[in-house]
Amino acid sequence: MSAPDTVNGEGWRIFHATGSSPDGVPPRLPSAPPWRQFRGEPPQSQPPDDDEAAIRRLGSADDVPQLDQDGIDVVNAALILRRPLLVTGSPGIGKSSLAYLISRELGLGRVLEWNIVSRTTLRDGLYSHDAMGRAQAIAGWRANLLPGVAAVGRDGTGGEQPPPALGDFITLGALGTALLPYDRPRVLLVDELDKSDIDLPNDLLHVLENGSYDVPELIRAAADTARVHTADPGGLAEIWQGRVECREFPIVVITSNGEREFPAAFRRRCLPLEMRPPTREQLLGMVVSHFGVLPQGAEPLVDEFVSRIQSGGTHALDQLLNAIQLTATGTFRTDTKGRTLVEKLLRDLSKGR
Known part of the structure; x- marks a missing residue:
């Protein structure tokens, strides 16, 4: 589907808010605008589906649209422009379920959830480094090198054991995982951002604009590549030179109960969607x-x-x-x-x- 085809007549809509594509085949997203194209490497394998989570949120697929036409148009605009959705509405109206609806209808796999509280920081969403665990692992490794202690390889046989890999102690958060270089975008739910510290929306600006972030611990390491854990169960990802950049900007659904206003610079980067009560x-x-x-x-x-x-x-x-x-x-x-x-x-x- 070319970019011009997506904006003429009714055919420009990719998402119809029913939870299933009309022909049963996930639609192909149009190319991103030139200013929202990224070239992250190396490409990551697509995540598995999480049907159980979708069923808990949505039930089975149904033909009745779960948004009004104005809401459907806003979601489609966000998909085409690769911009986050800022979803507002009363508590319990179904704001967070929208992320699961988009993911299931477009066949984008497991939804990544970042639940915000007052103490949440940007780094919580990007990655965590278990420095204490790594220090203990290094101490144990050094103990195996002392005279009179037989070194045991990873396969259980004799031989020199390499030091603990730094990547084994780094776990990407939901935001950090969503920005990995996938060929198809991940769906990221940032739930209740209005509960955050006042600085978090401003801290998000660079990441939302550039689709990338650095892991300083890996930049300082000698190795060019590192294999780290992700927010997906059992997930692993390879990072080059301590930098993560997406290939397809994730579909970001940010929810707010309207407890406070966000800065204009943050709102400029999002498309607003006010969810109305269902009919x-x-x-x-x-x-x-x-x-x-x-x-x-x-x-x-x-x-x-x-x-x-x-x-x-x-x-x-x-x-x-x-x-x-x-x-x-x-x-x-x-x-x-x-x-x-x-x-x-x-x-x-x-x-x-």
Whole structure:
């Protein structure tokens, strides 16, 4: 698909927010704009899928779009321009699930999650270095070199054992892993950035603009290459000369509950997406995706949920799923006592209890 083909008529959209591609084959992304092209080396193998995580978040694939048309257009613009999405909306509306929806529909493998707290720093997202563990390993290695102590090779046979490799003690974080040179972009979820220290959004600017970062410990090492751990379970990656640069800029979904404003320089690098409450049709589609069928008694609960949202309350989607799960058991009675429990499940979260 060439760049001009992606902007004419309706065919410019790659993502349709259904969780599955129309023909069952993941679509090919158009080429990145010249100012968003990178040349990281060496290329990394694509990560495995994480179907279980996607099912927990989304249920099975469904044909009902889980965003309105304006939201779908913003996501497609971010995909084409290779810019992060800054997703805002009330808690529990499905902001973080958007990353899983994009990954599953585009066939991009396991979503990398970076959950932000007030103490999170940029380095937490890029990599960690277990300096203490390496010091202990080096001490043990040196002890094996003392006179009278037989050196044992890695294969268990006699012979000189090499010193512990520096890369064995470096683990890339979610952001650092997402910026590895993959041929297809990784999906990175930066969850609740508004909870971070005030400096973190500004610290992210260089990385989001340049698609690269350095690992100083590896730059100072004598070796030209290092094999390090990644944020994927059991994952390993090779780094050249202590520098990581992407080949395809990752699809970055940054969520915020609106607890504070971000600097203008940070917002300039992102495309804003305000998620609106789902429609009745979308909610029914989500229920079917999670339950496989529409359980008996689910429609009245969906209607009540929609009514509560329209009245100005704050409600999370998992509240609705919990209420349907409880009432769909067949033995739960929605009489006076049962109704009280349903009320607690569907309570207005803005009231603080």
